[in-house]
Amino acid sequence: MKALFVAMLAAAAAALLAPGSASAHPLGNFTVNRYAGIEVSGGTTYVRYALDLAEIPTYQLGAEVRAPGYPAALARKLELTLDAERVPLRVLDSRVARRPGAGGLKTMRLDVVYVAAGAGSALTFRDSSFPGRIGWREVTLAARDGASVASSDVPTTSESGALTEYPKDLLRSPLDVSSATAVVELGDGAGSPPTIGAAPAPEHESGxxxxxxxxxxxxxxxxxxxxxxxxxxxxxxxxxxxxxxxxxxxxxxxxxxxxxxxxxxxxxxxxxxxxxxxxxxxxxxxxxxxxxxxxxxxxxxxxxxxxxxxxxxxxxxxxxxxxxxxxxQAHGHDHGHDHHEHGHAHGHHxxxxxxxxxxxxxxxxxxxxxxxxxxxxxxxxxxxxxxxxxxxxxxxxxxxxxxxxxxxxxxxxxxxxxxxxxxxxxxxxxxxxxxxxxxxxxxxxxxxxxxxxxxxxx
Structure with a gap:
């Protein structure tokens, strides 16, 4: 009996006091979060793409996203036009990682680097992946290695650190940007592609x-x-x-x-x-x-x-x-029938x-x-x-x-x-x-x- 009591006390303490080892997604269990970082390096356009799936989308889509051909299939949902001509995106590098999430489920992150098979100074981009799914959507555009941005309707840096650090003040109203329009001045040469950084460490402990x-x-x-x-x-x-x-x-x-x-x-x-x-x-x-x-x-x-x-x-x-x-009833009782008042008292409850x-x-x-x-x-x-x-x-x-x-x-x-x-x-x-x-x-x-x-x- 004593052993049972100790086991119960330990279980209660573990569940109530210990934070646990799993990471709960900060934007909620249903979210599909996307980031597209367009980088013009020299005379070449690259797209660094990040996909961050919370627990429930990972449960539903994990096998599909982990498939070897998924980054190439995803590229078909990313529409990049240069000088009014759509150009295909070719996969240069990709990485998929799973992390512990809430309740024993997993979260998943996919990073891909694409290169555009073409060049041009008038640029438009649209991300049409995962229509209808809720979550963070963000697009940035930057230039380096001799290239420059003449005009753009999106920022040059990511507010979420490419989906690694979501701003706490925007968790209840996440960004919803899925397109960009810009004019860039190209540099010389192929430039250098962006790299996939280290996987972010879990921050939000679940219990x-x-x-x-x-x-x-x-x-x-x-x-x-x-x-x-x-x-x-x-x-x-x-x-x-x-x-x-x-x-x-x-x-x-x-x-x-x-x-x-x-x-x-x-x-x-x-x-x-x-x-x-x-x-x-x-x-x-x-x-x-x-x-x-x-x-x-x-x-x-x-x-x-x-x-x-x-x-x-x-x-x-x-x-x-x-x-x-x-x-x-009150109007009817005003007619002078005072001798009936006692007979109606019980009916008012x-x-x-x-x-x-x-x-x-x-x-x-x-x-x-x-x-x-x-x-x-x-x-x-x-x-x-x-x-x-x-x-x-x-x-x-x-x-x-x-x-x-x-x-x-x-x-x-x-x-x-x-x-x-x-x-x-x-x-x-x-x-x-x-x-x-x-x-x-x-x-x-x-x-x-x-x-x-x-x-x-x-």
């Missing part, structure tokens, strides 16, 4: 939830602690922006929900989040040739927003209907606006859990790659339970806070309109989520 799947030992003690830690990370993840915290609180206040309703919402969030992870995983594994998994997130966000709008509109309509009925529908609970729960956490998807793919599918599914379920526990806790706080205010017997326009205001807040949250999703779709 937490993704690190759980990497553990070599899966004894009962370690398994139990791993599930607890996964639930912990799910609870922590729920505290980050999003995940429907304000939505759940507003819904339970606006509909006068009970603790039972809060737990039902938590259960719905668990099921929705777990199903979302599995759905994105299936798309990543089986349908990535037809659907890019990262492109599903804006659509899921849109669906979540529209669902919240529908729920908010329904709750607000119920509140307004009940308010109108209450005003009609329940009204149609207080009733929660199963559709409403399902709608809010699905909206709060619909967007799967990318870390959970990494764990799923890692489990498949490491042949630990059972462990991966258990960790994802525990993560979802932890996420739902936080959402449920927030819902319970909202329920008991509303009850506490009710016991104070406060009255006034603000207190009476609080449920309607909460319903309006749900509607506003839904509209905000919908608007946020539109740029990723349009």
């Amino acid at each position: 937490g939830f993704e690190a759980l799947i990497e553990r070599g030992d899966v004894s009962l003690g370690v398994l139990l602690v791993s599930l607890l830690i996964a639930a912990f990370w799910g609870a922590v993840h729920a505290l980050t922006p999003g995940h429907g915290k304000a939505l759940v609180a507003a819904y339970l206040v606006g509909t006068k929900g009970t603790p039972r309703h809060a737990f039902l919402l938590g259960g719905t969030v668990t099921v929705a989040h777990t199903a979302g992870v599995f759905a994105i995983g299936i798309v990543t594994l089986a349908l990535s040739q037809f659907i890019l998994p990262e492109r599903l997130y804006p659509w899921l966000t849109l669906a979540s927003g529209l669902l919240v709008v529908a729920v908010g509109a329904s709750v607000l309509r119920q509140r307004m209907r009940w308010r109108g009925r209450r005003e009609d 329940h009204h149609p606006g207080d009733e929660l529908t199963s559709k409403g609970i399902l709608g809010v729960g699905i909206a709060a859990g619909l967007l799967p956490c990318p870390s959970a998807l990494v764990v799923l793919l890692s489990a498949i790659a490491l042949h630990r599918v059972g462990l991966g599914l258990a960790l994802i379920l525990a993560f979802s339970v932890g996420l739902a526990a936080t959402i449920t806790g927030i819902g319970l706080v909202a329920v008991y806070a509303r009850r506490a205010f009710g016991r104070l017997s406060l009255d006034g326009p603000v207190i009476r309109t609080l449920p309607a205001v909460s319903a309006a807040l749900i509607l506003v949250v839904g509209i905000a989520i919908t608007v946020k999703a539109l740029p990723g779709i349009l």
Whole structure:
């Protein structure tokens, strides 16, 4: 028993405190990052190209990118024109390297040096590789060895160090430049080609939830602690922006929900989040040739927003209907029937606006859990790659339970806070309109989520 306790304590410390040996991609697990450095040396034009794949694209495309003929195939997606004539690019040198990524997955980097089979002073370039994939895209143009740049619409140096050092202030809004136009003055001779530098060292250490799947030992003690830690990370993840915290609180206040309703919402969030992870995983594994998994997130966000709008509109309509009925009843009681007042007192505690529908609970729960956490998807793919599918599914379920526990806790706080205010017997326009205001807040949250999703779709 003592040995089991020590093993559990060691597992907890390793997962919570140790950063791990793997490197998580700074731009996110879905990104395909590209850099094209055009260099005019003497009378020759060269292109130094870098491709940096995060964990999930590496999982999907790694075998293709590692193939010997891939750099030449990639050149067909790089359009270089000199004096209005497209010139082919020939491979001079290439190198592909894999590094440890999050959750036992790999990241991949490809470096290629191309030489243009032609010369010219009017230059245009366009990178049409990986259409639709998200990530950093950058183009630079420089001249040396007697050549010079007369005009250019791209900088001479890379802000990312050719995808080796991404600026931290641009991680949330990465560069999106895939073309260049310039006029250069050529020098004499062939010049010298650029070289492929040393592979960048890992900088961002991964730990937490993704690190759980990497553990070599899966004894009962370690398994139990791993599930607890996964639930912990799910609870922590729920505290980050999003995940429907304000939505759940507003819904339970606006509909006068009970603790039972809060737990039902938590259960719905668990099921929705777990199903979302599995759905994105299936798309990543089986349908990535037809659907890019990262492109599903804006659509899921849109669906979540529209669902919240529908729920908010329904709750607000119920509140307004009940308010109108209450005003009609109050008007009827003003006709002098004082001897009937005692007979109506018991009827003022329940009204149609207080009733929660199963559709409403399902709608809010699905909206709060619909967007799967990318870390959970990494764990799923890692489990498949490491042949630990059972462990991966258990960790994802525990993560979802932890996420739902936080959402449920927030819902319970909202329920008991509303009850506490009710016991104070406060009255006034603000207190009476609080449920309607909460319903309006749900509607506003839904509209905000919908608007946020539109740029990723349009």
